[in-house]
Amino acid sequence: MKYLWVILGLALLSGCAPDLTIYATKPGKLQLDQIEYLVVEPFEDQTGVVIDLPQGLNVKSNAALGPLLRAQVLKGLSSGGQYRLLPDHKGLQGVQPALGKVAILRAKLAYFEMERQGGDQQFHVFLAKKTNTQSVGELLAVTAGSAIASSAERSGKGFKVAHPYVERAAALQVTFLLVSALDGEPLAAPITKNLHFHKKWGGTEGSSMLDPDLEAAFGVDNLNVEDLWAELGQVDDRLRMKTQNPDEYIAKGYHLKEDVKVPLLLSDLRARLSREAAQALTQQISQHQVPFALDLSGGDGVAINLIKGGAFNEAINRLEALPAPLDAGDQYNLGVAYEAMGEYAQARRKYGAGLDADPGSSLFKQALQRVQN
Amino acid sequence: MSRFTWGLLALGFLAASCAPQVQLKTLRPAEVDTGGIRRVAVGPFEIMGLNERLQSERNGQWTTQPVQLSAAQKQALSDQIRAQVVARLAATPYYELIYTDEFAALDSDEKLQAVIAAAGYRDRQTQAVISGRVWIELVKTDGAMPKKTEMDFVAGGRSDLSLSVEKMVWWPYKALRGNLTLELKMTQLVPTEVVAASIDTRRYAHRIGGEPLDFLDQIRNVAQDMGEGGGEAEESQFNVIEGSDQVLPSFEQLTGILAASVATDFIRKISVTESRQALSVATGGDQRGKLLVEAGAYGMAIDRLQQVTAQAPQGDDLYNLGLAYEASGEYGLARLTYREALKLQGENPLYAQGLGRIERMLRQKPRLRSQLSDKGTK
Numbered sequence: 021m022k023y024l025w026v027i028l029g030l031a032l033l034s035g036c037a038p039d040l041t042i043y044a045t046k047p048g049k050l051q052l053d054q055i056e057y058l059v060v061e062p063f064e065d066q067t068g069v070v071i072d073l074p075q076g077l078n079v080k081s082n083a084a085l086g087p088l089l090r091a092q093v094l095k096g097l098s099s100g101g102q103y104r105l106l107p108d109h110k111g112l113q114g115v116q117p118a119l120g121k122v123a124i125l126r127a128k129l130a131y132f133e134m135e136r137q138g139g140d141q142q143f144h145v146f147l148a149k150k151t152n153t154q155s156v157g158e159l160l161a162v163t164a165g166s167a168i169a170s171s172a173e174r175s176g177k178g179f180k181v182a183h184p185y186v187e188r189a190a191a192l193q194v195t196f197l198l199v200s201a202l203d204g205e206p207l208a209a210p211i212t213k214n215l216h217f218h219k220k221w222g223g224t225e226g227s228s229m230l231d232p233d234l235e236a237a238f239g240v241d242n243l244n245v246e247d248l249w250a251e252l253g254q255v256d257d258r259l260r261m262k263t264q265n266p267d268e269y270i271a272k273g274y275h276l277k278e279d280v281k282v283p284l285l286l287s288d289l290r291a292r293l294s295r296e297a298a299q300a301l302t303q304q305i306s307q308h309q310v311p312f313a314l315d316l317s318g319g320d321g322v323a324i325n326l327i328k329g330g331a332f333n334e335a336i337n338r339l340e341a342l343p344a345p346l347d348a349g350d351q352y353n354l355g356v357a358y359e360a361m362g363e364y365a366q367a368r369r370k371y372g373a374g375l376d377a378d379p380g381s382s383l384f385k386q387a388l389q390r391v392q393n
Numbered sequence: 394m395s396r397f398t399w400g401l402l403a404l405g406f407l408a409a410s411c412a413p414q415v416q417l418k419t420l421r422p423a424e425v426d427t428g429g430i431r432r433v434a435v436g437p438f439e440i441m442g443l444n445e446r447l448q449s450e451r452n453g454q455w456t457t458q459p460v461q462l463s464a465a466q467k468q469a470l471s472d473q474i475r476a477q478v479v480a481r482l483a484a485t486p487y488y489e490l491i492y493t494d495e496f497a498a499l500d501s502d503e504k505l506q507a508v509i510a511a512a513g514y515r516d517r518q519t520q521a522v523i524s525g526r527v528w529i530e531l532v533k534t535d536g537a538m539p540k541k542t543e544m545d546f547v548a549g550g551r552s553d554l555s556l557s558v559e560k561m562v563w564w565p566y567k568a569l570r571g572n573l574t575l576e577l578k579m580t581q582l583v584p585t586e587v588v589a590a591s592i593d594t595r596r597y598a599h600r601i602g603g604e605p606l607d608f609l610d611q612i613r614n615v616a617q618d619m620g621e622g623g624g625e626a627e628e629s630q631f632n633v634i635e636g637s638d639q640v641l642p643s644f645e646q647l648t649g650i651l652a653a654s655v656a657t658d659f660i661r662k663i664s665v666t667e668s669r670q671a672l673s674v675a676t677g678g679d680q681r682g683k684l685l686v687e688a689g690a691y692g693m694a695i696d697r698l699q700q701v702t703a704q705a706p707q708g709d710d711l712y713n714l715g716l717a718y719e720a721s722g723e724y725g726l727a728r729l730t731y732r733e734a735l736k737l738q739g740e741n742p743l744y745a746q747g748l749g750r751i752e753r754m755l756r757q758k759p760r761l762r763s764q765l766s767d768k769g770t771k
Contacts, residue, residue, distance in 0.1 A: 091590070095591045104586055138455065148557070181561055182453030255619065271658040287442070287572040322739035
């Protein structure tokens with residue numbers, strides 16, 4: 021009957037999903053106000069170059085990722101919308117932009133990837149057990165039998181069976197440099213990003229084709245972190261999208277099968293690493309969208325209902341019409357409604373007022389930090 | 394418990410969250426403003442990486458057999474992906490497709506950029522060119538997974554002996570994993586500018602057979618089974634032929650499915666698109682009014698529900714009336730009606746969602762209007 025638990029678990033999880041996810045536009049961390057146009061030059065792939073990993077270890081680059089990474093960067097800049105993207109800074113048709121307003125983005129990168137397929141030999145001892153044990157003595161005998169068998173397996177006795185495995189790893193090191201098209205002077209300090217991914221599917225757990233130290237280094241900040249809870253938390257959102265907005269569901273590719281038992285490919289790793297590196301850059305130099313999961317506080321039920329339904333204006337009207345002073349929950353929800361509308365000044369005011377009323381509140385402190393920039 | 398029973402349970406869970414629905418078509422503004430561009434040509438689709446292979450595994454020994462594609466086959470593959478983009482683009486009324494082979498005949502993005510820079514093209518109608526670059530990796534695996542399995546033996550007769558025997562069982566499986574990464578770029582000719590750039594990856598992984606799953610993987614699978622497939626929308630967009638879960642799609646089929654998804658996403662970025670929404674109808678209240686809304690007879694539904702709500706205002710009737718207004722484009726009236734419904738039942742999430750929809754629509758309206766007047770319709 022455990023299948024029923026699965027279903028129940030899923031139903032419960034959908035209750036844990038955040039009340040509201042909003043997308044806020046954040047400016048890039050670097051101030052590049054004078055730049056209007058951006059030329060993204062082809063990225064330079066370097067082979068045989070050292071890529072730094074944690075714990076002082078490294079690998080040498082052996083593959084190219086330039087075109088893919090460049091495309092990811094272009095995408096981030098295009099959706100950020102802060103710059104006009106030019107294919108080149110000379111030889112354009114139409115009005116030529118003033119060179120002082122044009123920046124050139126260059127990058128040097130090193131990429132390493134590794135793939136092994138094989139079989140790990142494991143030892144197996146097979147037991148026949150009596151399953152309808154009646155006395156404590158019989159039960160102990162069965163337990164002892166299992167213990168003896170597993171210790172024999174560990175010490176290398178028994179039938180040898182090859183357990184197939186697939187192991188893949190990738191590491192990327194990239195340095196971005198932004199220079200002025202006018203004089204070639206750097207506009208900001210170089211931005212460097214190091215990322216890596218390692219995973220083994222099947223075989224003996226804990227063993228690896230990599231050198232043990234290297235495997236440990238890959239394990240630190242490994243991008244391969246599976247978060248089952250986060251994964252399942254999305255299920256509810258996606259199912260709602262599937263019934264309510266099937267076109268978007270398909271456009272995002274959520275309808276495609278994804279069986280986690282099938283090992284990822286090297287191209288999955290390439291896509292993942294290049295996307296992460298491009299995101300890191302976009303957050304530095306361009307305005308970008310950040311998702312926020314907001315949880316509402318207790319308070320006026322109708323207003324909470326309105327905010328969850330996406331009717332922020334209606335919720336604001338309702339909450340502002342309540343007799344002052346608002347209690348903490350309503351005050352917080354009012355801030356959330358303004359924040360979701362993108363009216364950060366108002367949101368700041370509301371969160372600030374909440375903090376004034378209750379200076380120790382961590383809820384308001386976090387919210388204020390969120391809308392500060 | 395069989396897969397069938399799982400499916401039933403999953404369905405039950407789904408059904409609980411599904412009420413009768415009404416289909417609405419709404420316009421969705423483009424994410425990237427492409428200015429006054431109306432006439433677009435589709436340029437080259439360059440294959441940057443292609444790796445298709447068949448592999449098999451027995452007793453930890455792997456053999457791999459790459460699928461070699463001839464130049465003509467590669468061209469066909471690139472044409473197939475290009476056709477997906479052309480088809481999506483032709484379906485939006487806001488761009489005029491210029492059918493010229495001039496740009497597509499250039500075999501790489503680099504050459505295209507050079508031709509644009511030198512204004513070396515004859516066609517003078519085109520305002521922008523869409524070009525693409527694609528990376529594909531597809532792998533079919535045929536293998537067998539060993540797993541120590543306890544098998545129950547029950548001795549018959551008078552003996553009360555019941556035994557379990559451990560055996561090594563090899564569970565054969567077939568698996569397919571695919572990754573398609575497609576970069577799409579829209580370059581305006583004069584003044585030269587990359588108006589929109591995007592790159593998206595679609596993955597697909599499917600395994601048939603294999604060892605019994607542990608508990609966590611079972612949870613994942615239930616979640617997957619529920620999310621999988623796009624229903625009617627997928628069938629109408631991709632002309633899917635009803636497939637079976639027990640058959641792996643061919644490489645060509647898979648490429649088509651993956652490319653179509655990325656292309657749909659890109660078109661939604663650069664163009665005003667019509668999107669279908671399925672909205673829940675309130676089930677309480679006047680049944681005739683509800684049926685009229687479900688059937689799409691909005692005018693009759695409005696007449697009926699106006700009468701009903703004038704005599705005895707009820708939340709669900711008011712909501713359905715609002716839905717009928719919304720469906721016929723009367724957003725102001727819809728908003729007033731949803732508000733009245735909410736006044737009667739403040740905690741009903743359905744009513745609040747109605748208000749939220751109208752608010753979002755009104756927020757998007759200025760953008761939509763400017764994008765539509767920029768482009769006009771053909």
